[in-house]
Amino acid sequence: MARITVRVEPRHADNSRCEHDVKPSGKPRDPASGCTGRTAYAVVCSEHGDVDDPHHVKVLAEPAAREHRQEHLAALHAR
Numbered sequence: 001m002a003r004i005t006v007r008v009e010p011r012h013a014d015n016s017r018c019e020h021d022v023k024p025s026g027k028p029r030d031p032a033s034g035c036t037g038r039t040a041y042a043v044v045c046s047e048h049g050d051v052d053d054p055h056h057v058k059v060l061a062e063p064a065a066r067e068h069r070q071e072h073l074a075a076l077h078a079r
Contacts, residue, residue: 005046006069008061010038011054043068 010018013036020028020035028035040054041061051068055061 003046004072006051006065006072007044008041008058008065009044010058011040011042012036013039015040015042015054045072047072 010022012018018035018038020033020038021030022028022035022038026038028037040056041058042054043051043061043065045051045068048068052064055064
């Protein structure tokens with residue numbers, strides 16, 4: 001069985017992954033980087049892809065990621 005991972009990743013306004021160095025405000029540190037800035041955080045599961053809608057604050061995305069991990073653990077133990 002493949003390992004399932006659930007992570008929280010920053011996203012741009014167009015929902016693409018933001019891998020740029022950003023300020024706490026979400027604005028890019030380097031204006032020449034082409035980054036539009038981070039606007040949200042998505043919970044991403046290696047099995048299901050994006051889980052629910054993106055959260056605007058990371059502190060809200062982390063419990064959603066934890067909850068999704070627990071769903072996988074419960075399904076594993078139910079077998």
